[in-house]
Amino acid sequence: MKQYQVGIIGATGMVGQRFATLLEHHPWFHVAVLAASSRSAGKTYEEAVGGRWQLSAPMPESMKGMVVLDAENDLKKIAGQVDFVFCAVNMDKRKAKELEEAYARAECPVISNNSANRGVPDVPMIVPEINPDHAQVIETQRRRFGTKRGFIAVKSNCSIQSYVPAVTPLLDLGVTKILACTYQAVSGAGKTFRSWPEMVDNVIPFIAGEEEKSENEPLKIWGRVENGVIVNAVSPSITTQCLRVPVSDGHTAAVFVSMKKKIPTEEMIGRWENYSGEPQRLHLPSAPKHFLHYFHEEDRPQSKLDRNLENGMAISIGRLRPDTQYDYKFVSLSHNTLRGAAGGGVLMAELLCAKGYLD
Numbered sequence: 001m002k003q004y005q006v007g008i009i010g011a012t013g014m015v016g017q018r019f020a021t022l023l024e025h026h027p028w029f030h031v032a033v034l035a036a037s038s039r040s041a042g043k044t045y046e047e048a049v050g051g052r053w054q055l056s057a058p059m060p061e062s063m064k065g066m067v068v069l070d071a072e073n074d075l076k077k078i079a080g081q082v083d084f085v086f087c088a089v090n091m092d093k094r095k096a097k098e099l100e101e102a103y104a105r106a107e108c109p110v111i112s113n114n115s116a117n118r119g120v121p122d123v124p125m126i127v128p129e130i131n132p133d134h135a136q137v138i139e140t141q142r143r144r145f146g147t148k149r150g151f152i153a154v155k156s157n158c159s160i161q162s163y164v165p166a167v168t169p170l171l172d173l174g175v176t177k178i179l180a181c182t183y184q185a186v187s188g189a190g191k192t193f194r195s196w197p198e199m200v201d202n203v204i205p206f207i208a209g210e211e212e213k214s215e216n217e218p219l220k221i222w223g224r225v226e227n228g229v230i231v232n233a234v235s236p237s238i239t240t241q242c243l244r245v246p247v248s249d250g251h252t253a254a255v256f257v258s259m260k261k262k263i264p265t266e267e268m269i270g271r272w273e274n275y276s277g278e279p280q281r282l283h284l285p286s287a288p289k290h291f292l293h294y295f296h297e298e299d300r301p302q303s304k305l306d307r308n309l310e311n312g313m314a315i316s317i318g319r320l321r322p323d324t325q326y327d328y329k330f331v332s333l334s335h336n337t338l339r340g341a342a343g344g345g346v347l348m349a350e351l352l353c354a355k356g357y358l359d
């Protein structure tokens with residue numbers, strides 16, 4: 001496989017740091033550029049991050065001395081040095097949209113973790129095991145931008161990564177409604193217990209914008225491509241409550257589903273255990289061997305024990321049982337900054353490379 005030169009925009013942040021560690025020894029991608037805001041620009045990566053390194057894995061030695069560029073003012077220079085960029089910035093939504101579009105127009109594809117472009121019908125929102133075919137709308141987007149290479153592809157919100165993968169293998173049974181309560185880690189806000197001490201021994205029942213994203217984004221992922229754009233699915237109906245809980249990493253969801261055709265719980269578990277997609281078929285470097293793992297123990301999955309399953313790229317499911325109000329209920333867990341953010345972004349880029357969109 002060809003070697004790709006890549007940039008990380010937002011490299012100093014929580015998700016950017018994850019990208020840095022995941023890409024340090026990546027077989028296809030070499031980090032040629034680190035970029036962030038003007039506050040960090042001109043400093044070495046080590047200086048710019050300062051005391052903000054949030055991961056237990058150390059900062060990659062090869063990146064410590066790299067000089068951080070300004071994602072906005074150095075855009076042309078960055079676009080000229082890399083084949084594509086990963087982007088995870090904490091910016092005003094309008095500005096983030098403009099920034100991503102400017103990179104795409106400069107013929108530099110953007111693999112984005114930001115929400116700014118998620119609602120655009122010709123911007124694919126890809127979970128590689130679920131809707132790899134949505135990549136085809138990139139051609140429509142390129143026509144809109146007038147580009148040969150440049151485009152934007154986005155990752156979904158981290159909260160839905162725990163329950164959308166678990167519901168997907170059940171969709172053909174006619175899933176009519178879903179209720180999901182998510183219990184989300186502090187790293188999902190780009191923070192740790194050190195930088196957010198109020199979260200110790202506490203639950204906060206509000207995460208701005210999260211419930212809206214959690215109810216809408218699955219319908220795009222389960223949507224179909226029509227006339228070169230994605231048309232969102234109209235069902236199932238989804239309602240959510242999203243809570244911030246005192247967990248460092250790992251978003252858990254308590255999920256209730258109703259469906260037209262009921263099957264025994266063993267059959268549902270079989271569907272999960274046998275589910276696989278393009279990443280497994282193509283043996284992509286970051287793909288988990290098994291996307292969905294079912295735990296038969298009644299006290300699993302647990303965020304602390306199970307979030308790092310298959311390098312944080314697998315989804316853990318457990319506690320499937322009938323419910324009195326819905327047909328079934330279960331619990332599912334995903335690592336929010338790995339599968340839910342940087343790891344999911346890297347896997348999406350691998351898929352798009354394998355399909356020729358990043359050549």
Ligand SMILES: NC(=O)c1ccc[n+]([C@@H]2O[C@H](COP(=O)([O-])OP(=O)(O)OC[C@H]3O[C@@H](n4cnc5c(N)ncnc54)[C@H](OP(=O)(O)O)[C@@H]3O)[C@@H](O)[C@H]2O)c1
Nearest residue numbers: 010012013014015036037040071088089090158188190341
């Ligand atoms: N944390 C998660 O679990 C998670 C999951 C999925 C998606 N996301 C999304 O990923 C994005 C980043 O999240 P995060 O948790 O990594 O945030 P974060 O830790 O606050 O980091 C934000 C990054 O954005 C950079 N930035 C801020 N203003 C900028 C500007 N004007 N130009 C260029 N870079 C700028 C910062 O650079 P400086 O250091 O120079 O200020 C920093 O690198 C957000 O859109 C978030 O919603 C996060």
